[in-house]
């Protein structure tokens with residue numbers, strides 16, 4: 001079997017394609033293992049679809065299924081084009097959260113994320129103001145003055161209480177810096193696309209940022225999030241790390 005490892009702003013994935021649609025959660029556990037496997041935050045398997053160019057099956061590194069992953073939407077678009085699964089640099093594919101449209105220009109990929117749904121308006125817990133939104137998967141967002149306030153124990157507690165990923169965001173001169181605890185990885189990751197989108201939405205709703213903004217996750221890589229006619233556009237570089245046959 002041939003696997004490709006991608007990094008999308010530090011969020012890393014193992015990707016392969018198959019004609020067989022089945023449960024790949026045990027493969028995710030093995031392949032994402034950083035000691036005995038390839039090592040990644042998630043596994044994405046691309047399978048045929050009647051509705052779109054292809055369909056994806058996404059798993060976190062602990063083998064849990066997730067409906068959406070913003071960074072993986074960019075990585076799989078690049079993978080699909082480079083593996084001739086599509087015949088144009090513009091494509092659409094089916095995820096657990098709906099159809100995603102994307103376009104690829106060399107290593108820069110822009111995707112249109114799913115329509116966000118607010119789950120819970122602002123509430124206070126453990127000394128922070130939170131907001132819970134679904135940007136494909138659920139995300140808690142708190143806006144802080146200092147990103148060092150990111151707290152692993154608190155994030156882990158909030159993650160289980162709300163069954164959500166947890167984001168700390170800082171707005172600085174019109175840009176957003178984000179740290180995310182991801183469920184299914186059960187730690188902070190170097191970047192989380194749907195998490196950055198959730199922080200952008202929160203900041204935009206509060207009037208703290210413009211319609212298009214640079215966002216920097218923990219990896220420090222620059223991404224752009226924009227809101228155009230109610231759609232969230234997510235743009236940034238992806239990197240094919242290696243391909244291996246096992």
Ligand SMILES: N[C@@H](CCC[C@H](N)C(=O)O)C(=O)O
Nearest residue numbers: 066069070071137192193194
């Ligand atoms: N890293 C992703 C989100 C992946 C799913 C998440 N861990 C969950 O289970 O909700 C992103 O870039 O959006």
